[in-house]
Every structure is written in structure tokens, then in C-alpha cells.
Amino acid sequence: MEYITTTNLRNKSSLLVSRLSKGQTVSLVHRSKIIGEIKPKKEAKALTEADIKQLKKLASELSFPKISYKERERRYRKHLMEKYGQSLS
Secondary structure (H helix, E strand, O other), X not given: OEEEEHHHHHHOHHHHHHHHHOXXXXXXXXXXXXXXXXXXXXXXXXXXXXXXXXXXXXXXXXXXXXXXXXXXXXXXXXHHHHHHOOOOO
């Protein structure tokens, strides 16, 4: 595991970026104490057809009532009026 100090964050940021791009984890040191870890961000995987089918199945099991755009707009306006009052245009 690699270490980087808070001072080196400013001076050696390119080194930090290169380590993160390689997938390495870097420990952050401040006043001789490890205060945290800097990890590379995980890439989000793309949805597959199986994932989409599972989402559709879960949505149908919840069986929310269908709301028209007009009803959605009415509810949203009501919420805004309750939150902000009459001065909303």
C-alpha cells in the first residue's frame, strides 16, 4: 500500500492520479497518522437484458397506480404551494 501526505497532495497530484488509474489504493497521512484511504472509483456496469427484465418484474409487483401528466402536475403544484406559498408564479 502506498502513502501520500497532505502536503504531497498539492505537490505530487500527478503521482496520485497515476496510482489511482492503475487501480491502487493510497493511504492519506496527516501529522504522522493515517487518516483515510483514497480509492479509485469503480466503473458502473452496463445493464443487461436480465437486469432490465428483473427491474420490470419488480416494478409490476409494486403495482403503483398510473398517474396522468395532468394529475402529476396538479400534485406538484399543490406541493409547491404548501412549501412556498402564494408568491410562486
